[in-house]
Amino acid sequence: MGRGTMAEIIGTGSAAPEKVLTNFDLEKMVDTSDEWIRTRTGIRERRVADENTATSDLAAQAARRALEDSSLGVEDLDMIMVATVTPDMNFPSTACLMQDKIGARRAAVLDIGAACSGFIYGLSLARSLIDIGEYRTILVIGAEILTKITDWQDRNTCILFGDGAGAAILQAGEEKKGILATHLGGDGSLGSLLALPAGGSRLPASHQTVDERLHYLKMAGNEVFKSAVRAMGDSAVTVLEKVGLTSQDVDLLITHQANLRIIQATAKRIHLPMERVYVNLDRYGNTSAASIPIALDEARRRGLIKEGDTSLLVAFGAGFTWGSAVIKW
Numbered sequence: 001m002g003r004g005t006m007a008e009i010i011g012t013g014s015a016a017p018e019k020v021l022t023n024f025d026l027e028k029m030v031d032t033s034d035e036w037i038r039t040r041t042g043i044r045e046r047r048v049a050d051e052n053t054a055t056s057d058l059a060a061q062a063a064r065r066a067l068e069d070s071s072l073g074v075e076d077l078d079m080i081m082v083a084t085v086t087p088d089m090n091f092p093s094t095a096c097l098m099q100d101k102i103g104a105r106r107a108a109v110l111d112i113g114a115a116c117s118g119f120i121y122g123l124s125l126a127r128s129l130i131d132i133g134e135y136r137t138i139l140v141i142g143a144e145i146l147t148k149i150t151d152w153q154d155r156n157t158c159i160l161f162g163d164g165a166g167a168a169i170l171q172a173g174e175e176k177k178g179i180l181a182t183h184l185g186g187d188g189s190l191g192s193l194l195a196l197p198a199g200g201s202r203l204p205a206s207h208q209t210v211d212e213r214l215h216y217l218k219m220a221g222n223e224v225f226k227s228a229v230r231a232m233g234d235s236a237v238t239v240l241e242k243v244g245l246t247s248q249d250v251d252l253l254i255t256h257q258a259n260l261r262i263i264q265a266t267a268k269r270i271h272l273p274m275e276r277v278y279v280n281l282d283r284y285g286n287t288s289a290a291s292i293p294i295a296l297d298e299a300r301r302r303g304l305i306k307e308g309d310t311s312l313l314v315a316f317g318a319g320f321t322w323g324s325a326v327i328k329w
């Protein structure tokens, strides 16, 4: 710890495209049913960006709302981190592109590549930079347009994903509240179970990669499911142990929103009743790095997080990566 400061979240914001794609719409596109999707995943509908919208647009919208919520101006931002697996382009980074959109010229800019765990990785890094006194105010965003890397012919994956962005502003505070602890982990040996195979230096874009549909996300759902349940449970237990808390101290659990059964398993692992778990994947599907900050913003705006509360955030994603955070409000 640096100088007795602790990073606290002083504002949140989120954004999602207007267009809604329901399970019934999907029934017309692939061999699936609303019933299968609801019972296997908990998802009812998701948001889909139009062709003119890129990830930095949603990120900028969420950022503006977080700035408004915190009563700060863009000139207050020392750094911007954007967690995403669907950048506008390979480079410049999405953080650079959205920095320009909101006019935050003073801010250092960084993209985070930790897939669905990216927002928690961002929180952890931002908190550390604030705690050591390097920066005072950091904007952390999770933003995705997964529907543009979704294979709409693959029923195993196309029912799962949606678009959106969520943002949180962290600032050095003096009081005993803020991000109490974070825990991060990863296992690169299982990377191929959830990946976007082509378009990088391993398999550059070619006619063949396009013909073989290798620019779309591929996932071995069931394997990912099992790892997610294990890693999220372990990470939740570890981060609570770090600060000497138990699930009885947790007022609200916000996990990555990939599958209701995974969320239920995580809650069960730490003996937390579902009444204290925030779920919104029925309306957004899996929005990868955006899912936790969107849920966090909604929960705050709905009055589900009060002064003095303790929240637990838990994520899991491609890589594999995982992470969690305990926040005292």
Ligand code: UT7
Residues within 6 Å of the ligand: 031, 032, 033, 036, 037, 040, 041, 116, 155, 156, 157, 159, 220, 221, 222, 223, 224, 225, 228, 258, 259, 262, 286, 288, 316, 317, 318
């Ligand atoms: O965000 C990063 C982390 N991602 C996740 O955490 C996702 C983790 N995985 C999951 O959420 C689940 O594994 C899925 C929802 C993707 C799949 O659920 P599952 O219970 O693991 O099903 P399954 O893959 O074992 O497939 C069961 C059956 C298969 O049929 P057979 O082989 O048993 O005859 C699939 O072909 O369901 C079939 N199926 C479908 N049926 C109707 C797969 N997708 C669909 C579909 N509609 N959309």
